[in-house]
Amino acid sequence: xxxxxxxxxxxxxxxxxxxxxxxxxxxxxxxxxxxxxxxxxxxxxxxxxxxxxxxxxxxxxxxxxxxxxxxxxxxxxxxxxxxxxxxxxxxxxxxxxxxxxxxxxxxxxxxxxxxxxxxxxxxxxxxxxxxxxxxxxxxxxxxxxxxxxxxxxxxxxxxxxxxxxxxxxxxxxxxxxxxxxxxxxxxxxxxxxxxxxxxxxxxxxxxxxxxxxxxxxxxxxxxxxxxxxxxxxxxxxxxxxx
Amino acid sequence: xxxxxxxxxxxxxxxxxxxxxxxxxxxxxxxxxxxxxxxxxxxxxxxxxxxxxxxxxxxxxxxxxxxxxxxxxxxxxxxxxxxxxxxxxxxxxxxxxxxxxxxxxxxxxxxxxxxxxxxxxxxxxxxxxxxxxxxxxxxxxxxxxxxxxxxxxxxxxxxxxxxxxxxxxxxxxxxxxxxxxxxxxxxxxxxxxxxxxxxxxxxxxxxxxxxxxxxxxxxxxxxxxxxx
Numbered sequence: 001x002x003x004x005x006x007x008x009x010x011x012x013x014x015x016x017x018x019x020x021x022x023x024x025x026x027x028x029x030x031x032x033x034x035x036x037x038x039x040x041x042x043x044x045x046x047x048x049x050x051x052x053x054x055x056x057x058x059x060x061x062x063x064x065x066x067x068x069x070x071x072x073x074x075x076x077x078x079x080x081x082x083x084x085x086x087x088x089x090x091x092x093x094x095x096x097x098x099x100x101x102x103x104x105x106x107x108x109x110x111x112x113x114x115x116x117x118x119x120x121x122x123x124x125x126x127x128x129x130x131x132x133x134x135x136x137x138x139x140x141x142x143x144x145x146x147x148x149x150x151x152x153x154x155x156x157x158x159x160x161x162x163x164x165x166x167x168x169x170x171x172x173x174x175x176x177x178x179x180x181x182x183x184x185x186x187x188x189x190x191x192x193x194x195x196x197x198x199x200x201x202x203x204x205x206x207x208x209x210x211x212x213x214x215x216x217x218x219x220x221x222x223x224x225x226x227x228x229x230x231x232x233x234x235x236x237x238x239x240x241x242x
Numbered sequence: 243x244x245x246x247x248x249x250x251x252x253x254x255x256x257x258x259x260x261x262x263x264x265x266x267x268x269x270x271x272x273x274x275x276x277x278x279x280x281x282x283x284x285x286x287x288x289x290x291x292x293x294x295x296x297x298x299x300x301x302x303x304x305x306x307x308x309x310x311x312x313x314x315x316x317x318x319x320x321x322x323x324x325x326x327x328x329x330x331x332x333x334x335x336x337x338x339x340x341x342x343x344x345x346x347x348x349x350x351x352x353x354x355x356x357x358x359x360x361x362x363x364x365x366x367x368x369x370x371x372x373x374x375x376x377x378x379x380x381x382x383x384x385x386x387x388x389x390x391x392x393x394x395x396x397x398x399x400x401x402x403x404x405x406x407x408x409x410x411x412x413x414x415x416x417x418x419x420x421x422x423x424x425x426x427x428x429x430x431x432x433x434x435x436x437x438x439x440x441x442x443x444x445x446x447x448x449x450x451x452x453x454x455x456x457x458x459x460x461x462x463x464x465x466x467x468x469x470x
Binding site for chain 1: 359361362364365366367368371375379380384387
C-alpha cells in the first residue's frame with residue numbers, strides 16, 4: 001500500500017527550480033533514503049511533503065490526502081507527517097517534557113496527564129527519561145536530536161521525515177541518533193530520510209533515491225544504487241563521498 | 243540656622259501640595275500604558291500579518307502616530323475631537339498618550355517577534371499548530387524575554403510624557419506645580435520639587451526594570467543561549 005506519493009512535483013523559488021518533476025512512491029513501512037549533492041533539492045522535497053513549501057505543479061498524496069493549496073489541507077497533512085529538521089528548532093523556553101507534550105495538548109487536544117504519559121513513554125524510548133525537566137540549552141547535540149524525534153513521534157504521524165539530522169553531530173554521537181531511527185524502521189514506521197551518511201543509508205534503507213538538480217536520477221535497493229549505479233552521475237557522486 | 247529652617251518649611255509645604263496631584267500623573271501613565279500595551283500587541287502582530295491590507299493599516303498607524311508630536315495629539319484629542327464629542331480632559335489625555343505609545347510599543351513587539359528564528363514558526367506548524375497557537379505558545383513567550391526591557395523603559399518615558407497632559411488643564415503633577423509656583427511666586431522651589439518627584443518615580447521604576455530584566459532572562463535558558 002502506497003502511503004506517500006509524489007507525481008511530477010515541481011517547486012520554484014523565483015527563477016530557481018528547486019524541484020523539477022519528482023516522482024516517487026513510498027509504501028507503508030518502507031524506508032527511503034535520499035542522497036544527493038548540496039542544492040539538489042533534498043530539503044525542499046521534504047518541506048513540500050510537510051506543506052511548509054507550496055508546490056508549483058504536480059501532486060502529492062499523503063495517506064490518501066492530496067495536498068492542495070488550502071490551509072485546511074496543510075493542517076491535515078501536518079497531522080499525518082512528522083518532520084525532524086536539520087536544525088531541530090526545539091522550543092528553548094520549554095522543558096524537554098513540555099517540548100514533547102505541547103502540541104499533543106493544543107493540536108491533538110489530549111488531556112495534560114495523558115499527553116505527559118505519552119511523552120514520558122517516548123522519551124524513555126529514545127533514552128532520555130532522566131532529562132524530562134531539562135531545557136534544550138542544557139542538552140548535548142545528540143540528546144537534542146532525540147528530543148526532536150520524540151516531539152514529532154508524539155503526534156502519531158504516519159510518515160516521518162528526517163532532514164540531515166546527523167550533519168551537526170560529532171561521529172560518536174551519530175550512533176545514538178541513528179540507533180533510534182533504526183529502531184523506528186524495525187517497528188515499521190514509514191520514513192523518508194535525507195542523509196549524507198552513506199553507511200547509515202545502506203543500513204536502514206529499503207530503497208535509496210539519488211537526487212540531482214531537482215530530479216530523481218535513480219532509485220533502487222541500496223546495493224544496486226551504491227555498488228552498481230546505472231547512471232554516470234550517481235557513480236561520480238558516490239566516488240566523491242565514499 | 244533660621245534660614246535653613248525656613249527653606250525646609252517652604253520645601254515641605256510645596257511637597258505636601260504637589261504630592262496630592264501625583265495620583266493623577268500615575269493614573270494617566272498607568273492607564274495610557276495599559277492601552278498602549280493592547281494597541282502595541284495588536285498592531286505589532288498585525289504588522290507581520292501575511293495579509294497585505296492588514297500589514298498596511300498597521301504600518302499607517304505606527305508611522306503616523308510616531309511622526310506626530312504628542313503635544314499635537316493631545317490638542318487634537320481634546321480640542322479637535324472636542325468639536326464633535328465632549329471628551330473629558332482625563333479621557334482625552336489617556337487616549338492621546340496611550341495611542342501614541344501604542345505605536346512605539348508596536349515597533350518593539352514587532353522586533354521582538356522578528357527576533358525569534360523563523361524555524362520556530364516552522365517547527366510549530368509542522369506539529370500542526372495554527373498561526374494563533376504558534377504565536378500564543380511558541381513565539382510570544384520567547385519574545386517576552388526580548389521585549390520586556392525596552393517595553394518597560396517605554397513606561398518610564400510614558401510617565402514623563404504624561405506631564406504634557408497638563409496643557410489641557412488636568413491637574414496632575416506638572417499642572418499643580420505651575421499653579422503653586424504662580425500663586426506663591428516660588429518657582430525655584432516648586433520646579434525643583436516637581437523634578438524630584440518625577441525623578442524619584444523614574445529611578446524606582448528603573449530599578450524595577452533591571453530586576454524584571456534579570457527575571458525574564460534566566461527562565462528557560464542556561465548559561466549559554468543556544469537556540470537550536
